[in-house]
Amino acid sequence: MPSPIKDIRFTLHDVLNFSDHYAALGLNHQVDADLINMVLDEASRFAQAELEPINAAGDQGCVLADGVVTTPPGFKEAYRKYISTGWAGLCGEAEYGGQALPEAFGFMLEEICCTANMAWTMYPGLSRGCIAALSEHGSAEQKSRFLPRLLTGEWTGTMCLTEPHAGSDVGLARTQASLQADGTYRIAGTKIFISAGEHDMADNIVHLVLARTPDAPGGTRGISMFVVPKINLDGTRNAVKCGNIEEKMGIHGNSTCELLFEDAVGYLVGEENNGMRYMFTMMNAARLAVGLQGVSVAQAAYNRASEYARERLQMRALSGPKAPDKVADPIIWHPDVRRLLLTQRAIIEGGRTLVYYVAQLVERTSHAPDEDSRENAQLQLDFLTPIAKALLTELGFESANLAVQTFGGHGFIREAGVEQYVRDLRITLLYEGTTGIQALDLVGRKMLGNQGAGLQAFGDFMLAVADEAEVEFPDMADKLRGLHEDWARISMEIGGRAMQDPEEVGAASVDYLFYSGYVVLAVFWTKIALAGRQHEHADYGASKVDIARFYFARVLPRTRAHELAMASGAGNLMQVGELAFTA
Ligand SMILES: Cc1cc2nc3c(=O)[nH]c(=O)nc-3n(C[C@H](O)[C@H](O)[C@H](O)COP(=O)(O)OP(=O)(O)OC[C@H]3O[C@@H](n4cnc5c(N)ncnc54)[C@H](O)[C@@H]3O)c2cc1C
CATH class of the missing domain: 1.10.540.10 (Acyl-CoA dehydrogenase/oxidase, N-terminal domain)
Known part of the structure; x- marks a missing residue:
């Protein structure tokens, strides 16, 4: 492929x-x-x-x-x-x-x-x-x-947060760390769902473990981070073992382990009770990497679907035969199959551009020569990270599903090689913080929490892109300017409602994330169209403009549904009687 x-x-x-x-x-x-x-x-x-x-x-x-x-x-x-x-x-x-x-x-x-x-x-x-x-x-x-x-690469690493009763709420973690006379700690507890927690590919595995010391405060304020190697520095085996590996829906090739820490030797990273802050270094990078998984696996599924759509012959095109010498036309001539393929392209390429834009922001935060540029990059990065993670995994999954749809019933059959992508991708919507948790982070911390500074920083970039597009794509430029206003208004409205009722934040959050995500992709599709116009290979460049137009016409309107859902408020969720939730 x-x-x-x-x-x-x-x-x-x-x-x-x-x-x-x-x-x-x-x-x-x-x-x-x-x-x-x-x-x-x-x-x-x-x-x-x-x-x-x-x-x-x-x-x-x-x-x-x-x-x-x-x-x-x-x-x-x-x-x-x-x-x-x-x-x-x-x-x-x-x-x-x-x-x-x-x-x-x-x-x-x-x-x-x-x-x-x-x-x-x-x-x-x-x-x-x-x-x-x-x-x-x-x-x-x-x-x-x-x-x-x-x-x-002789050694590999893990991140050990999750415990049976502590998933999204990491502050509930109970794994204990007790200080020893030699300055090391003994780590005791059970972590579950640890990716790459045990395997045969490397000589040693370096676990980064969240645990709490005996007098630590409750919740995330009492979490510390420890390095716990599988093999001790003196070559002996540390007291950490794999109790079980999970049977899963996908990513079967990656071991998902229950790890039992039985007074294992651990080394404190930084200071006690600061573990969550340190873990966020890892989690922010990991969230972007998971967003990228959404794009990457969607691409793999699309590669198969686009090839298949050219070969599979079924029925004639509505406007008359396209392959008269064959028994039927390739399915790529049917408008709905084009919808399937172009939606995948729109998600993948828009998503890829978002990911690499975020990569530039990461680099600007550490290498930009002036303080203003570093600060601006940090604001945008904080704001875009939950969007990149949740949107690109949700849409990546949609995209892989559309690849299966392109294959018809054959897509459901293992031999076609496309259903594995759907199963593999499903986890990306869950680990590193579910879509619901990313959305809460976006609305609560990244938007309301800093008075819209991240939104404004990205909004300035958005208006600059609209200006760039003014001559070649005035329709896209207009649309971006309108969305810029609407986005600010919607954000203010949520903030206003949240002051009356905090449930409004949670009720609007996932729709706000999707709304924001589709707007963000519109910004990048405008940039893609501009680059397409300039491309030395006119056909290749024109195909990018075509997909951009498809995105604006057929995907971006989804913002409207999310806007209406947000405007409907928290009542239709929180005032619903118990009976509506019975099985
Ligand atoms: C294959 C796999 C690999 C994994 N790898 C790792 C790993 O390497 N290291 C690690 O530490 N963990 C790992 N995990 C764990 C993963 O990060 C958690 O499963 C995930 O964070 C969700 O936690 P949970 O499963 O306990 O769900 P819960 O937290 O119980 O959530 C259940 C549902 O409630 C929702 N929810 C919970 N709280 C809220 C809220 N406040 N507002 C709105 N909705 C809410 C969630 O969105 C979800 O829909 C892995 C999991 C799997 C399945």
Whole structure:
């Protein structure tokens, strides 16, 4: 299956102009368009040769026997090749053996690998989160002990938050940490659903564990973070073991483990009771990575659907035969099949542009030369992170479902190779905070919590895009300006209603997230159309303009339904009698 290299290049070079971006950050001596292309090509070669061929086999799942988890055939070998070519350290700090490339390079690698094989890509993906948290919050000693091996990939990482009774509400976690005379802690408790918690691909696994010390305050204010290696620094086995692996709906190739910490040796990261803050370093990066999973797997499903729609012959086109020499026309001639395919394209390419725009924001927050630009990037980043996570997983899932629909009944049959994408993608709407939790974060903290500053920062960018489009696409420019006003008005209305009744926040939240998400994608589809107009290959560029027009005409109007739902208020949810909820 082709990797979406051409479209990724278009997004990076033509739509988002990464060369100018790096020049503005003063990084152009280190990274340029050639390096981007080289990384894309090499990553694609690796993914096509090593990951894609083992994706279907990965569906048979991991096996736990005597505490040892065996990954599906080929997973271990592919991981060995991955680390032998240095991919694990692509964005890591040079001091610890990393190649210190900017964060967007990690997104590129992740996208290409995930399109080929999501379950496999989660193993190195978890390590990247662990590396980010230790780089930012670990002590010098912890960094020098753990980072070098994580960056070679000899060791992998995990994030251990969830407990049986503590899911979205991490503050309910009960895992205990007690300080020992030698300054280490003993960690005791059970974590569940830990991705890559145990496997046979690496020599050691570095668990980042949330736990509470005996006198810690309740809730998230009493959570601390600990590094708990599977193998102790002296080479002995630490007291952490895998009690069970879950039977799941998808991503069978990735082990989802119950981990039992039985007075395991742990090392405090940073200060006690600050664990949630540190974990957010990992979670924010992970949320963007999960949004990218939505786009990547949707792309894999689309690749199959578009190929199939050209080959499958069923019925004649409404306007007369398109393939008169055949028994029927390819289904791609039917308007509804085009709707299916173009909706997928609109989601994938708009979503990809959002992800790489966010990657630029991440890079601006740390590399922009002036304080104002860093602050502006941080505001936009905070505001867009829950949108990117929730919207792109929800729409990515919709997109993969539409790919199955394109296949008709054959899509439901395993042999067609498309239903696995739907099952694999389903988890992305749940982990790293469900859509409901992202929406609460967006409305409560990122919009109302900072008096709309994030919305305003992105709104300024939106108006700049409208100005850019004024001459070539005046209709799109007008639409963006109208949406800019409506978005601000709707946000104010929710704020006003929330002052009367706090339930209004939760009642509006998911619709607000979708509304915002469709508006955000309209901004990026305008940018895509502009880049399409300039493209050296006129046909390729024109196809981007066509999809942009499709997005504005057939997807963006969904905002209206979300607006009406928000305006209806909390009463139709909270004043509903008990009986309406009985089974
Ligand atoms: C395959 C898989 C891999 C995972 N990997 C990891 C991992 O590596 N590390 C880790 O720590 N965890 C991991 N998880 C756990 C995952 O992050 C949680 O399952 C998820 O955060 C939701 O928690 P929960 O399942 O307990 O659901 P709950 O929190 O019980 O939520 C149930 C429902 O209630 C809603 N809800 C809850 N509170 C609110 C609220 N205040 N407002 C509105 N709606 C609300 C939720 O949106 C959801 O719809 C994984 C889970 C799975 C299935």
